[in-house]
Amino acid sequence: MNRTKLSYKDYQNDKKTNYAIGAILIVALLGGIWLLEQTIAPTHIVFSILKKGAIYSLVAVSMNLLNGFTGLFSLGQAGFMLLGAYTYAIFTIPVEMRDSVYQYFDGGIIQFTIPVIAALVLAGLVAAAVAALIGLPVLRLKSDYLAIATLGFAEIIRAIFQWDKLGVLTNGSNVLRKYPTFSSTLYPFLVAGICIALICLLINSSYGRAYKAIRDDEIAAEAMGINLFKHKQQAFMISSFFAGVSGALLAMFQTTVTASTFRVAMTYEILLIVVIGGMGSISGSVIGSFLYIACSEWWLRFLDQTQFINGWQVPLLRTGFRKVVFAVIIMIIVLFFRKGLMGDRELSVSRIRAGLHNLIVWFATLPARIKGAGRRKKRQAGEKTTVTDTAQKTKQEGGADQ
Amino acid sequence: MTYDAILSVENVTMQFGGVVAVNNLNLHVQRGEIVALIGPNGAGKTTAFNCITGVYEPTNGQIRFNDQVIISNHPKGKMKKLYSGENYGMYSKVKNPTPDKVTRLGIARTFQNIRLFKTQTVFDNVLIAKHMRAKQNVFSATLRLSYAEEKRMRQETYALLEEQNLLHLKDEMASNLPYGLQRRLEIARALATQPQLLLLDEPAAGMNPQETQELTAFIHSIRDKYQLSILMIEHHMDLVMEISERIYVLDFGSLIAEGTPEEIQNNQHVIDAYLGVSEDA
Incomplete structure (x- = not known):
């Protein structure tokens, strides 16, 4: 076995093996989830973490496409999710249930349903269409102004969907429910997985390179023949499409939809995930979202409850303390780890292989290194006793040279 | 006006507020020619480049490329009153393509600051x-x-x-x-x-004499290999005199001279404004 350290680049050309390992890893992941579902009670919290994590991965990746890859600082993601969620719910509530859902609006105006998959795609298309319209005025703005404008748009959308006059369509401020949902955790994983794979393909295509060029230097990108507005609008629409799909998935996960859940705070959550994962890293966003969801819904829950150790009440732990801890974490990340977990690198099969190889090499050479260290110590100890000898030797050698 | 000009800049004026950065510039580049645009700092050389490549909309004038009008403008709105350049009312068409469209037509450029x-x-x-x-x-x-x-x-x-x-x-x-x-x-x-036309904005900036020498050969070689016409801004006079077939000199936004390197070197206006008198003379 080769005992030298390798970098991921050494594995990059071995494409066939990389693809095979990648496929095996994906199958293993899905198989693992399937096994979990067979063994653990379906009400266990781990499933809701996995489902929500997958949904948030998709929306975080879609936001990263805009913020990390195209350099457009947009804060409208919650608005596009809302559009997706409502579109999905409105078009899939079974006709016979509509009377009870739209009880204040005589069953609503839409009296037909479309298949679930079609509704998921439609959710994305509606979000993308609205993005195209919003983009016309908004994408001419730069950085902070763009952020403010998109944030405002998201809030306006939320207000419109709560408006009573549109109740026949949106059910006003009442919840939409009784539409088809998923029970298996595999469902959001598959949908989000396919969508993220598509975004990966996009980013590695000629268009992805054009987006990155715009991020790096708008003027140079334009001089290279890249139409700024067209490409920005394209990125904005694609990002919104996938935000819409993830909104639909979130609607399925929550089993009910109200506009009031899609607040600015939600956009900030997603932004936080993107920053934790690393701007410009898709795998970073995915890892970040599972970490964030697991922390906020599960691992850090105890911070919100009063805890007793041997009858001694732990100070500070009360409702809302979790948010304080989060705020501190954000500040630490922004101050010291500005690049996030992954920076702009990607977790690829070749990186995993190189990492494993180096780990094995580290352990394989451990005995030799321990011996080597021992020998060096002995030599140092020996040198001390013969220090006068060597001093004389060097003197002689020096004399010989002259 | 010659008919084989690949680029002709005609009466282009660029005015920012009350400041006329480029005043009534007329310039043409023949097919396969290397032309230099020189002048002291702030003379409006880069502004002229930005007009040609679509970064700025010129206030007045038109630019033709391969005998087609690609850029054309006249003073509008507030500029109607403010305009202090020449040839007011000569142009009526408005055509202001974005830089990517200009690049698509076949004009590529480099930048002063990389x-x-x-x-x-x-x-x-x-x-x-x-x-x-x-x-x-x-x-x-x-x-x-x-x-x-x-x-x-x-x-x-x-x-x-x-x-x-x-x-x-x-x-x-x-x-x-x-x-x-x-x-x-x-x-x-x-x-x-x-591209068919390459605009180089100070390609030798920050280079030592040897690198500048290499650049001369390099520019010649790409011109021949890719059948280019080249318009460049440069301050290294050795390079400019050696490489260019014709030279335009700008000062305070206006063209003060044009001609072959020999003509420019002996032009009194240019010597006063830009080249100066060498100390041994």
Whole structure:
């Protein structure tokens, strides 16, 4: 076995093996989830973490496409999710249930349903269409102004969907429910997985390179023949499409939809995930979202409850303390780890292989290194006793040279 | 006016508020010619470049490329009253393409302060310039339906880097290259857009005499190899005098002289405004 350290680049050309390992890893992941579902009670919290994590991965990746890859600082993601969620719910509530859902609006105006998959795609298309319209005025703005404008748009959308006059369509401020949902955790994983794979393909295509060029230097990108507005609008629409799909998935996960859940705070959550994962890293966003969801819904829950150790009440732990801890974490990340977990690198099969190889090499050479260290110590100890000898030797050698 | 001019700038005035940066500029470049635009700092050379490449909309005047009017404008709105240039009312058409459209027509440029895509490799920097002429759309590119096109782009990039002796650096980050090579890469990237006219904005800035010498040979070689016409801004007089077939001199936004290097060197206006008198004379 080769005992030298390798970098991921050494594995990059071995494409066939990389693809095979990648496929095996994906199958293993899905198989693992399937096994979990067979063994653990379906009400266990781990499933809701996995489902929500997958949904948030998709929306975080879609936001990263805009913020990390195209350099457009947009804060409208919650608005596009809302559009997706409502579109999905409105078009899939079974006709016979509509009377009870739209009880204040005589069953609503839409009296037909479309298949679930079609509704998921439609959710994305509606979000993308609205993005195209919003983009016309908004994408001419730069950085902070763009952020403010998109944030405002998201809030306006939320207000419109709560408006009573549109109740026949949106059910006003009442919840939409009784539409088809998923029970298996595999469902959001598959949908989000396919969508993220598509975004990966996009980013590695000629268009992805054009987006990155715009991020790096708008003027140079334009001089290279890249139409700024067209490409920005394209990125904005694609990002919104996938935000819409993830909104639909979130609607399925929550089993009910109200506009009031899609607040600015939600956009900030997603932004936080993107920053934790690393701007410009898709795998970073995915890892970040599972970490964030697991922390906020599960691992850090105890911070919100009063805890007793041997009858001694732990100070500070009360409702809302979790948010304080989060705020501190954000500040630490922004101050010291500005690049996030992954920076702009990607977790690829070749990186995993190189990492494993180096780990094995580290352990394989451990005995030799321990011996080597021992020998060096002995030599140092020996040198001390013969220090006068060597001093004389060097003197002689020096004399010989002259 | 000659008929084989690839670029003719006609009566172009660029006025910012009350300041006339370029005043009634007339300039033409013949096919296959190397032309230099010189002048003291702040004379309006880069502004003229920005007008030609569509970064600025000229206040008045028109620009023709391959005998087609590509840019044309006249004072509008507030500028009607403010306008203090010449030839008011001569033009009525308005045509202000964005820089990418100008590049698509076949005019490529480099920048005075190098503008490479810093976070990307040398190879990707050139590959991005190939995006414009690729026959594909966002769906076919994402789903790899236009893979043949992608392959062609990569092969052409590879060939171009090989011609420019940059191939051994193809996986380097653009920002890690030494200054001289960054300039070379910027020119290579401009060549990748398949231009007919190349605008070089101070290509020798920050180069030592030896690198400048090499640049002279390099500019000649790319002109011959890619059948280019070249318009460049430069301050290194050795380079300008050696390389250019004709020279335009700008001062305070106005053209003060044009002609062959010999004519310019002996032109009293130019000596007063820019070249100065050498100390031994």
